[in-house]
Amino acid sequence: RHLIPDPGTNFYESESNFQTAMLLKSLLVAKGATVLLTRNTNDYPNDANEPSLSARVELANTNNATWFHSIHTNATGLSVNSSTNYTLMLIREKRPGGPYSSSGNGLGIPETQEAVDISTIIGQYIKAKLRTQKTTQYLDWTFYGGTNGGFSLGVLRGLSMPGELSEAAFHDYFPETRRLMNNYYLKMEAYALRDAFLSYFQVPSDTLCIVAGILKNSSGVPINGVKVRLLPENIVYNGDNYNNGFYMFDSIRAGSHTLSFETPNYETASVAVALEGGKTFFLDRSFVGGAPATLTYYGPTTRDTLYSVNQTI
Numbered sequence: 167r168h169l170i171p172d173p174g175t176n177f178y179e180s181e182s183n184f185q186t187a188m189l190l191k192s193l194l195v196a197k198g199a200t201v202l203l204t205r206n207t208n209d210y211p212n213d214a215n216e217p218s219l220s221a222r223v224e225l226a227n228t229n230n231a232t233w234f235h236s237i238h239t240n241a242t243g244l245s246v247n248s249s250t251n252y253t254l255m256l257i258r259e260k261r262p263g264g265p266y267s268s269s270g271n272g273l274g275i276p277e278t279q280e281a282v283d284i285s286t287i288i289g290q291y292i293k294a295k296l297r298t299q300k301t302t303q304y305l306d307w308t309f310y311g312g313t314n315g316g317f318s319l320g321v322l323r324g325l326s327m328p329g330e331l332s333e334a335a336f337h338d339y340f341p342e343t344r345r346l347m348n349n350y351y352l353k354m355e356a357y358a359l360r361d362a363f364l365s366y367f368q369v370p371s372d373t374l375c376i377v378a379g380i381l382k383n384s385s386g387v388p389i390n391g392v393k394v395r396l397l398p399e400n401i402v403y404n405g406d407n408y409n410n411g412f413y414m415f416d417s418i419r420a421g422s423h424t425l426s427f428e429t430p431n432y433e434t435a436s437v438a439v440a441l442e443g444g445k446t447f448f449l450d451r452s453f454v455g456g457a458p459a460t461l462t463y464y465g466p467t468t469r470d471t472l473y474s475v476n477q478t479i
Contacts, residue, residue, distance in 0.1 A: 167241060171343040172409055179337050182346045183237045184208040186334075189349070189356035190237070197360070197369060202229055219320035227326045233284075234329030235359070236321050239337040239346065247338045252299040253292045254333040255285035258322040259305035266324040272307025272316060280328035288362040292334050295358035295446060296351075306331075332359070344388070344410040350403075351412050354378065357446075376446040377439065378414040381405075381429065384454050388412075395426040405429075420444075431455050 167179040184205070191201040204222040207215070217225070226234045242250050258277040262270035265277060276282050282303070289301035307316040322329050334355050335342045345351045357376065364371050377396065381389045388411030394403045396415045403413045420443040427435045432455030441447055 167337065169338060169343055171340040171347075175344075175347065175408055177337065177343050177347060179239055181208055182239065182337070182352060185349055186237050186352045186355050186359075189353045190359050193356055193360040194363065197364065199363075202226070202231065220324070222321055223324045226329075227324070231327050233363075234322070234325050234327055236319075236329070236331040237355075237359075238331060238333050239335055239342075240333035241336060241338040244338070247336060247340075249339070250299075251336045251339040251342050253289050253296070253301040253335060255289045255301070255303040256306050256309060256319060256322075256331040256333070257281045257285055257303065258325070258329065259307040259318060261307065261318060265326070268318065268320075268323060272305060272312065272318070274305070274308065276305060277322075277325075278328040281330045284328070284362065284366045285330045285332075287365050288330070288332055288359060291358040291362040291365075292332060292355060295354045296335055297448070298335050334358075341388075341410070344408045345412055347408040348406055348410055348412050350378075350414040351410070353416065354414065354446075357416070371444050373420065373443045374416070375418045375420055375441040375443065376414065376416045377418060377423070377425065377441065377449065378412070378446065379449040379451065381411040381413065381427070381450070382452045383432070384452055386452070389429060389432065389453065391429065393428045393430065395428055397424040397426060399423075425449060427451065427453065429453065429455075 169177045171177060187203055191203060194201050202225065204217050204225055240254055258281065259272035260275050260277050261267040261272055285303050289303055292298065293301040306319045306322065310316040319331060322331060337343050337346055361371065381392045383389055388409055390405065390407045390409060392405035392411060392413050394413045395401070396418065401415060403415060405411070405413055418441060420441050423439050423441060425437045425439055432453040437449060439447055439449065
């Protein structure tokens with residue numbers, strides 16, 4: 167899907183999903199996993215090698231994958247979505263003909279219990295990292311209309327291993343659309359997915375921390391070009407210009423740190439934070455500013471007789 171949240175800004179769902187997948191692969195490989203992506207480029211719809219849904223399933227089955235995960239964001243389908251932004255997990259529902267079947271009504275039970283179990287974990291992790299409104303979970307046939315005309319997701323049909331699909335947030339909610347333009351924000355989703363898999367497969371969790379937040383002006387509008395410094399590491403985050411105000415630091419050791427907010431043309435501030443191992447610390451803040459400083463008075467000037475040389479101004 168293509169959306170324009172602001173003039174000159176083009177959002178493509180396929181691109182944000184693809185970047186999230188690339189980030190997730192890197193995080194999982196670092197933990198010793200073998201990860202196969204169903205596509206390694208994103209030139210859709212011009213890419214002649216764009217795999218069909220059945221080809222993606224075949225790739226997983228042929229490589230005897232342990233798990234299949236499909237990354238998505240959601241949409242209301244309305245011309246304007248000014249409020250809806252939650253996480254949704256979808257699971258393959260059993261149908262009379264078995265895993266490869268595309269006929270017959272759903273039976274109201276999941277194809278695999280494993281998909282239900284991990285989806286419960288994934289949904290909570292995404293909600294926590296992206297701070298969505300809630301997390302929900304449905305069987306696909308029931309969710310898409312049940313006996314009144316439902317269908318099952320082709321990307322989950324025919325899998326020989328457990329699989330599920332995540333709709334992390336709503337990309338037609340423009341505050342979210344703008345955040346999805348930021349790869350550091352997409353990395354938050356990637357961390358959520360990684361941590362969910364670590365939890366499900368009982369792999370030791372990460373001891374490093376994440377610090378993130380949204381900076382707004384005094385009118386509540388997200389700030390462009392934010393600059394935040396993390397001390398004592400002296401790492402600087404320079405934000406984008408997509409009207410999201412988002413900043414993020416990852417792979418940070420636990421303990422005492424300081425966030426120094428240094429966005430040009432805004433007031434500066436320093437905040438001490440205590441990071442707990444493996445956790446994400448959020449700090450949002452509003453700042454006074456938003457326009458270049460204007461000099462309204464300079465004095466005293468040369469040969470100015472208005473002030474005594476001993477007068478404090």
